[in-house]
Amino acid sequence: xxxxxxxxxxxxxxxxxxxxxxxxxxxxxxxxxxxxxxxxxxxxxxxxxxxxxxxxxxxxxxxxxxxxxxxxxxxx
Amino acid sequence: xxxxxxxxxxxxxxxxxxxxxxxxxxxxxxxxxxxxxxxxxxxxxxxxxxxxxxxxxxxxxxxxxxxxxxxxxxxxxxxxxxxxxxxxxxxxxxxxxxxxxxxxxxxxxxxxxxxxxxxxxxxxxxxxxxxxxxxxxxxxxxxxxxxxxxxxxxxxxxxxxxxxxxxxxxxxxxxxxxxxxxxxxxxxxxxxxxxxxxxxxxxxxxxxxxxxxxxxxxxxxxxxxxxxxxxxxxxxxxxxxxxxxxxxxxxxxxxxxxxxxxxxxxxxxxxx
Numbered sequence: 384x385x386x387x388x389x390x391x392x393x394x395x396x397x398x399x400x401x402x403x404x405x406x407x408x409x410x411x412x413x414x415x416x417x418x419x420x421x422x423x424x425x426x427x428x429x430x431x432x433x434x435x436x437x438x439x440x441x442x443x444x445x446x447x448x449x450x451x452x453x454x455x456x457x458x459x
Numbered sequence: 460x461x462x463x464x465x466x467x468x469x470x471x472x473x474x475x476x477x478x479x480x481x482x483x484x485x486x487x488x489x490x491x492x493x494x495x496x497x498x499x500x501x502x503x504x505x506x507x508x509x510x511x512x513x514x515x516x517x518x519x520x521x522x523x524x525x526x527x528x529x530x531x532x533x534x535x536x537x538x539x540x541x542x543x544x545x546x547x548x549x550x551x552x553x554x555x556x557x558x559x560x561x562x563x564x565x566x567x568x569x570x571x572x573x574x575x576x577x578x579x580x581x582x583x584x585x586x587x588x589x590x591x592x593x594x595x596x597x598x599x600x601x602x603x604x605x606x607x608x609x610x611x612x613x614x615x616x617x618x619x620x621x622x623x624x625x626x627x628x629x630x631x632x633x634x635x636x637x638x639x640x641x642x643x644x645x646x647x648x649x650x651x652x653x654x655x656x657x658x659x660x661x662x663x664x665x666x667x668x669x670x671x672x673x674x675x676x677x678x679x680x681x682x683x684x685x686x687x688x689x690x691x692x693x694x695x696x697x698x699x700x701x702x703x704x705x706x707x708x709x710x711x712x713x714x715x716x717x718x719x720x721x722x723x724x725x726x727x728x729x730x731x
Contacts, residue, residue: 415680415712416473416643417726418629424637427628431477432638434500437613437630438653438676448635449628450610454498457487 427453473624473643480623483606488515492522493530493589495612499596503605503621511603518599518609525592528554531585542581558584558591565689572693577664589614590650590688597684609684616684619645629678629714640678640714640724648684652677652691661695672718673698679705679713686711 427435427449435449471479486506489498499515530536537555540546548559562575562584575584593616596609608617608625617625627649628638642649653676654661660669677694681687690711694701702723705711712726 413712413726413728414682414710415647415726416624417712418640418642418678418680418714418724420640420714420722420724421638424631424634424639426636427638430628430638430641431474431481431626432628432641433477433480433625434608434610434615434617434649435613435628435630435638436615436649436651436678437635438632438651439495439612449630449638450498450613451496452636454487454489454496454500454610457485457500458489 476623477626477643480606480621480625483621483623486511488512488519490519490522492519493526493592493611494532497522497596497609497611499600500608500610501600501603501605502607505603505605511605514600514603518596521599522592522596522611525554525588525595528552529558529584529588529592531580531583538582538584558588561591561685562587569689569693571665572663572696573689574664577667586692587685587688590616590648590683590685593648593684614648614650614684614688616648617644617646627680632676639716642678642680642712642714644680647680647682648687649678649680650684650687650691651679652688652695654695663696665696670696671698674701674715674717677701677713677715679711681708681711 421430435453437448480502483502484504484506485500485502487498487500489496497519499518501511505511528537531538533539537546537552541551541555548556565573565587573586576582589611593609593611593614597607597616597618600607604620606619606621608615624643624645626641626643629640629651631637631639632653654672663670674695677691679687679691679694681690690705690708694705694715697704701715706725706727709727709729714722714724716722
């Protein structure tokens with residue numbers, strides 16, 4: 384059974400499937416967490432970001448990317 | 460440590476867990492493979508151990524070997540020889556055969572939306588190769604005692620031994636020093652598929668024509684980097700059908716961002 388909460392603009396707009404019941408018969412587990420939207424694009428530092436995901440664009444400049452700065456911060 | 464009823468500490472909030480993780484020792488190594496930087500991050504007391512550095516070197520050597528075998532840009536790679544008909548699959552190295560089988564599975568599970576055989580130049584697993592190599596590198600680091608992350612080209616595979624999460628930011632395409640969302644991941648993979656700012660199309664392998672440009676990018680969290688890769692790619696092709704499709708993929712979460720600030724996010728729950 385899969386239950387999905389669809390969140391749009393911060394509002395849960397759709398929940399399909401059965402809700403979790405306290406008697407333990409069906410318990411929802413989210414294998415992965417719901418992403419949190421920043422209210423505006425925030426710096427990685429202020430959001431305590433450990434790693435960064437991004438698309439690979441055709442003109443990729445690693446040195447300008449956030450992950451590069453994070454890699455540098457922890458390299459010997 | 461709880462020794463009896465009522466002595467367990469309350470669980471940390473997400474932000475407390477992330478703050479606790481930030482106090483752990485942490486070290487990163489960076490090497491260049493598959494025409495992109497690969498970084499390994501180790502968090503915990505083992506970060507500075509010599510054995511850890513050795514394990515990282517071994518894991519990245521595995522990535523180099525995978526590149527030699529699977530690069531479509533190397534004329535002598537097993538993949539290139541396979542594409543030219545000079546090598547047959549039963550005689551191919553184990554890595555290539557494994558990637559082939561995973562591509563079959565991806566085509567099946569996405570109903571052909573991700574299809575490594577739909578291209579003019581023949582079998583092209585490039586969408587999956589990076590995720591596969593990320594997951595393999597993480598496995599190669601299984602004996603490192605601590606939290607481990609392997610990152611390459613914007614995708615990543617992580618595990619948490621401490622139970623504390625890796626907070627993964629989703630980069631803002633308009634400003635690559637900022638993030639517009641984040642997700643806390645303990646065990647799994649994260650991949651982001653996107654179109655360039657102007658004009659690039661994502662081709663729908665089912666039709667050979669461009670997919671509707673509903674989303675400018677899709678970030679997927681899944682149990683592995685390979686499947687995060689597969690579903691992030693699929694989401695761009697599926698366009699308006701992506702939210703409903705990904706809602707049915709247990710064990711995923713993620714966020715899609717489209718034109719005009721349209722955002723969709725989800726976390727598919729699985730009955731326990």
